[in-house]
Amino acid sequence: MTRSRLARIERFYGALGRVFALFETPRNPRLFALFRMAFFGGLALHFAPSLLFLEENYGPGVVRAQRWNPWLFEHLHDVPPWLLRLAAVSTLAALVMGFTGLRPRLASCVSLLGLYTFTSFNALAVQTLALGCAWGVLPLFCVCRGASAALSVDAAYRQRKGAPALPAPSVLANLVLWHVLLTFFAAGVEKLLWGWPLNNEMAMLFSTPRGWILRDWAWSLSLCRREEVTLLLSWVTVATELLVPLLLLIRRTRLVALVIYESMFLGIIAMIEVPPLFFTTFAAGALLILDERDLRGFLAHLRWPWRARH
Amino acid sequence: MARPETGAQCSKKSVRRGTCAIVCRGAGSGLVVDSLRKLERNVKRRRVLLLCWLALSLAGALNHILSAGRVGGPALDLSLPHLASGHAMFVRIPRTVHVHSYLTPDGQHRPLTDLVRTQGLLYGRARLETNLALHPALLEQICQRHFRASGRATTFLTEEYKLNFHPERPYKKAALVCDERGLSPSRPPS
Numbered sequence: 001m002t003r004s005r006l007a008r009i010e011r012f013y014g015a016l017g018r019v020f021a022l023f024e025t026p027r028n029p030r031l032f033a034l035f036r037m038a039f040f041g042g043l044a045l046h047f048a049p050s051l052l053f054l055e056e057n058y059g060p061g062v063v064r065a066q067r068w069n070p071w072l073f074e075h076l077h078d079v080p081p082w083l084l085r086l087a088a089v090s091t092l093a094a095l096v097m098g099f100t101g102l103r104p105r106l107a108s109c110v111s112l113l114g115l116y117t118f119t120s121f122n123a124l125a126v127q128t129l130a131l132g133c134a135w136g137v138l139p140l141f142c143v144c145r146g147a148s149a150a151l152s153v154d155a156a157y158r159q160r161k162g163a164p165a166l167p168a169p170s171v172l173a174n175l176v177l178w179h180v181l182l183t184f185f186a187a188g189v190e191k192l193l194w195g196w197p198l199n200n201e202m203a204m205l206f207s208t209p210r211g212w213i214l215r216d217w218a219w220s221l222s223l224c225r226r227e228e229v230t231l232l233l234s235w236v237t238v239a240t241e242l243l244v245p246l247l248l249l250i251r252r253t254r255l256v257a258l259v260i261y262e263s264m265f266l267g268i269i270a271m272i273e274v275p276p277l278f279f280t281t282f283a284a285g286a287l288l289i290l291d292e293r294d295l296r297g298f299l300a301h302l303r304w305p306w307r308a309r310h
Numbered sequence: 311m312a313r314p315e316t317g318a319q320c321s322k323k324s325v326r327r328g329t330c331a332i333v334c335r336g337a338g339s340g341l342v343v344d345s346l347r348k349l350e351r352n353v354k355r356r357r358v359l360l361l362c363w364l365a366l367s368l369a370g371a372l373n374h375i376l377s378a379g380r381v382g383g384p385a386l387d388l389s390l391p392h393l394a395s396g397h398a399m400f401v402r403i404p405r406t407v408h409v410h411s412y413l414t415p416d417g418q419h420r421p422l423t424d425l426v427r428t429q430g431l432l433y434g435r436a437r438l439e440t441n442l443a444l445h446p447a448l449l450e451q452i453c454q455r456h457f458r459a460s461g462r463a464t465t466f467l468t469e470e471y472k473l474n475f476h477p478e479r480p481y482k483k484a485a486l487v488c489d490e491r492g493l494s495p496s497r498p499p500s
């Protein structure tokens with residue numbers, strides 16, 4: 001009985017396991033901890049102003065916009081202010097818990113509930129560009145384990161108690177990675193369908209007036225208004241969005257692709273006024289592609305002084 | 311998930327939870343069979359979650375890409391919030407944009423976002439301009455709050471730019487006086 005069952009499990013792991021292994025391989029817990037902190041830190045930065053000054057966006061008589069849940073939009077204006085305050089404090093506390101890795105599953109559920117409620121109540125206080133990814137990643141944190149395997153309060157507590165270490169994130173980390181890269185790739189396909197790179201949409205971006213979306217230093221770069229430069233930037237953007245997710249999957253091209261990817265997001269946040277959450281989610285999310293072998297090679301490449309000494 | 315290892319030591323608690331990669335000592339006992347079932351169930355549950363998640367995210371990406379107005383495909387309402395607008399990244403810049411500012415008592419132009427308490431960190435101007443483009447009534451609210459806080463009339467300036475037509479200078483200018491009556495038109499400054 002047991003042997004036949006064992007054989008079945010072996011087969012299960014053997015054939016189907018190879019297909020699923022892509023999403024079940026444990027990822028580096030420290031890199032995931034970096035993503036967790038970047039993600040929850042980005043969420044806290046994104047929402048803190050509107051949650052701290054509640055009456056500005058959620059008080060009686062304010063201009064509101066409906067973007068997410070219509071039922072919540074209709075029904076929340078009757079909620080007493082003390083309850084709203086309690087919800088805001090709980091949400092912010094949950095974000096801090098997520099950042100520090102204290103019960104991250106509970107923290108994610110409370111964060112998701114709170115943030116979705118507040119954005120449904122009034123979508124004006126927060127820009128929506130970055131939120132699509134947040135709604136995708138937070139449920140994963142709620143459902144999957146492994147978010148607090150390293151650099152977290154939970155891990156430190158277990159270590160102090162002498163309990164065995166928490167398992168490294170596998171499904172969670174891989175699905176986050178999938179979510180980030182799919183979004184990035186789909187954005188490239190969408191641009192292609194809108195006529196990029198031939199329509200030179202970048203020229204439009206760099207002809208926007210000062211104080212609209214470009215940062216002041218980027219707006220003052222006259223070089224970026226030249227047609228050949230904006231056309232080149234359009235080509236580079238589309239090529240990066242379409243090719244980099246694929247190149248990241250190949251070990252030999254991974255490091256170069258990652259450098260291009262991170263440079264692109266650094267360029268975006270440096271030149272364009274976008275929410276920091278957008279940057280933290282995407283820039284830290286792609287780092288999860290690095291496995292132990294990549295990291296060893298990468299660190300050896302860097303030849304850090306402390307490594308040389310040892 | 312680790313593969314089952316023969317002879318691994320499992321505590322009863324970990325077997326009960328199905329978290330231990332089994333087979334424990336005393337193979338063939340009811341405990342082992344039970345925990346193997348749990349192991350299988352856990353793996354299946356995880357894989358169902360995986361498949362659902364992957365299928366949904368692919369459907370969301372395709373739906374968004376092929377939705378109406380782009381290549382004429384049908385736009386499905388997938389209901390889930392993360393599939394609503396997750397893949398749009400600066401696909402198209404609007405051709406007409408507005409920039410809002412106000413005049414300080416000493417006559418200097420300052421961005422309107424200075425008057426908003428809950429401005430976004432590191433992207434305050436872009437957030438305010440987007441919000442004002444989608445909901446112009448917000449300008450009146452900013453005026454009322456500012457007047458309540460400062461008690462003095464202020465001039466709000468709106469510059470309209472056509473990006474296809476001399477984007478380097480404003481196409482239209484408007485000035486509004488913000489006082490106790492709210493916003494009212496005024497002559498734009500030269």
